[in-house]
């Protein structure tokens with residue numbers, strides 16, 4: 194029997210809309226066998242997810258998606274199978290959480306200058322955990338009638354050059370990978386086709402990622418087209434990186450991205466579950 198993997202998902206601990214328990218229930222219903230919970234910059238959902246995974250008879254990979262600043266860009270690095278009690282990882286994530294609070298206040302200040310009041314409190318109302326995300330601002334702005342959809346809010350308010358955008362400093366590549374590998378985890382570049390990198394720049398990113406201890410590339414992603422998947426499969430093969438697959442599920446409001454409904458890894462890829470340190474379900 195084939196094992197169904199989904200190694201990238203979000204809960205209310207960051208910007209997902211299902212609680213960890215509801216997420217695990219949904220994963221079970223979707224016949225996922227192995228699920229990684231990878232909330233943005235937090236491990237706060239892992240304990241509840243672990244309990245729910247045991248109830249659902251599903252194997253949970255404790256994970257995280259760390260925001261990294263690399264050459265004036267934001268790159269997301271997944272840490273798969275991290276020890277959620279590793280103090281340097283927790284401390285590192287705490288520093289990113291603090292930065293998020295400062296950034297949220299800045300975003301609200303900038304929106305206020307454009308005549309949009311109450312954005313901080315509004316975003317906080319949509320935030321069930323401790324990670325304040327642009328997604329929560331997006332939900333507030335849609336609710337306030339400023340745009341017709343989350344996608345449009347990002348386009349008009351929350352990206353570089355728009356009134357509610359605040360740039361800043363996330364973790365360095367070295368720090369993020371140090372925290373992940375220190376916690377026994379496997380670092381994986383998330384949705385690599387999303388950054389709009391030239392081939393040269395992608396190679397540079399992968400070189401620095403590998404030097405810092407990176408081992409995997411998310412070849413199959415809910416946000417990759419078929420062509421992007423094939424391209425990233427070739428990149429993973431030539432760069433000798435393990436291939437990972439994940440939906441990047443954020444909740445049922447995004448029906449085009451369902452848990453566990455992923456393409457197979459293209460031929461010639463070495464799956465990340467073949468890594469030496471990959472845990473095997475008992």
Ligand code: AMP
Pocket residue numbers: 208233260325326327328343344347348443
């Ligand atoms: P943050 O980490 O707070 O800067 O927010 C990034 C999150 O916003 C991503 O993880 C996505 O979930 C979401 N996001 C980013 N860009 C878009 C977009 N264009 N449309 C919808 N959601 C987006």
Ligand code: MN
Pocket residue numbers: 203208233328443
């Ligand atoms: Mn997100």
Ligand code: MN
Pocket residue numbers: 258269383384
């Ligand atoms: Mn991401």
Ligand code: MN
Pocket residue numbers: 201202203258441
């Ligand atoms: Mn994600």
